[in-house]
Amino acid sequence: MSRDPPALLDYGRRWPLRLVMFAVFLFLYVPLAALVLFSFNDSRRTTRWQGFTLDWYRRMIADTELIAALGNSLVIALLATLISLVLGTLAAVALWRFRFPGKALVSGGFSLPILIPEIVLGVAFLIFFAHVLPWPVGLPWPLSLGAITIAHVAFCFPFVAVVVRARLQSFNREEEEAARDLGAGPWRALVDVILPYLRPSLLAGGLLAFTLSLDDFVITFFTAGPDTVTFPVKVYSMVRFSVTPKVNAISTVMLLITVALTFVALRLQARHGGRALPG
Numbered sequence: 001m002s003r004d005p006p007a008l009l010d011y012g013r014r015w016p017l018r019l020v021m022f023a024v025f026l027f028l029y030v031p032l033a034a035l036v037l038f039s040f041n042d043s044r045r046t047t048r049w050q051g052f053t054l055d056w057y058r059r060m061i062a063d064t065e066l067i068a069a070l071g072n073s074l075v076i077a078l079l080a081t082l083i084s085l086v087l088g089t090l091a092a093v094a095l096w097r098f099r100f101p102g103k104a105l106v107s108g109g110f111s112l113p114i115l116i117p118e119i120v121l122g123v124a125f126l127i128f129f130a131h132v133l134p135w136p137v138g139l140p141w142p143l144s145l146g147a148i149t150i151a152h153v154a155f156c157f158p159f160v161a162v163v164v165r166a167r168l169q170s171f172n173r174e175e176e177e178a179a180r181d182l183g184a185g186p187w188r189a190l191v192d193v194i195l196p197y198l199r200p201s202l203l204a205g206g207l208l209a210f211t212l213s214l215d216d217f218v219i220t221f222f223t224a225g226p227d228t229v230t231f232p233v234k235v236y237s238m239v240r241f242s243v244t245p246k247v248n249a250i251s252t253v254m255l256l257i258t259v260a261l262t263f264v265a266l267r268l269q270a271r272h273g274g275r276a277l278p279g
Contacts, residue, residue: 017127032255039248056249066234066250073231076145076212079153084209085202087153088160096168097163110162113155122222124152129223147223148230152213159212160205167193167201207265209259 039057043050060066095107113121130146171194179189195202218231224233231254238247 016162019172035248036252036255039245039252041245041248044244046137052226056245059236059246060249061254065229069229069234070231072145073214076149076152076230077210078147080156080213081210083149083153084157084160085206088157088205088209089164089202091157091161092164092168093190094218097164110158113158114130114162118155118216118218121155122219123150125154126222131178144225147225148220148228152216155219156209156212159208160202163205163208164198164201167198171197187213203265207261210261214257215254 038049040052040054041049042053042055091110095103095110175197176194179193184192215232219237220230221233221236224230231250235247235250238250243264
């Protein structure tokens with residue numbers, strides 16, 4: 001019979017798992033740390049450290065085309081997120097509340113944009129905007145920011161619907177019934193009872209949709225016109241010619257935006273996650 005202390009035995013069982021977690025942590029975050037570090041490298045070569053400088057960030061700010069591309073991506077991501085939140089929430093509530101013929105087919109259809117490869121979606125959207133959509137009037141739909149936004153909404157809102165529907169599975173329907181008994185209509189019960197309960201999932205779905213839209217390249221590449229450039233497309237065109245610390249600086253800014261949005265979302269979830277109803 002072993003006389004080793006329980007704490008020692010527990011540590012002996014867990015150290016392989018901790019080692020694996022540490023290795024995964026290094027695999028995920030060491031490349032990001034190297035990217036941030038070499039964005040301050042005083043050399044055009046990204047493989048050798050020569051000294052500290054902020055010159056690449058100054059060049060990035062002075063690049064008007066790059067700043068315009070970033071502005072386009074932020075506007076598209078914001079619009080796609082807002083529209084996806086509305087459509088995804090309504091779709092999730094409809095699938096959760098109502099029974100209708102073909103419900104399983106509709107529910108499975110929402111998963112298609114998640115499962116289909118982006119290259120297939122990109123070609124499909126290109127054909128849709130260039131040939132299918134203008135068919136009744138014979139006028140081509142312009143491949144512009146509007147087309148990109150529509151395409152981003154089409155593949156972003158199913159993610160929101162999945163996240164919101166998962167949250168709805170744990171909702172107590174008696175709370176909505178109590179609100180209806182007190183005189184609230186369907187929309188008032190939705191706004192006052194269901195939406196406050198869905199706030200954590202709305203934050204998570206919105207952050208997911210914003211991130212997916214902001215860094216999407218494949219679908220944007222197929223739906224963008226010659227005069228429309230987004231941030232990922234611009235970075236890709238820069239990388240094709242040469243990889244300089246300027247690209248690292250751009251990537252660092254994108255990383256900071258993503259981290260800041262994640263931090264805000266987590267803080268809001270921590271503040272409101274424990275309250276299902278206002279007050």
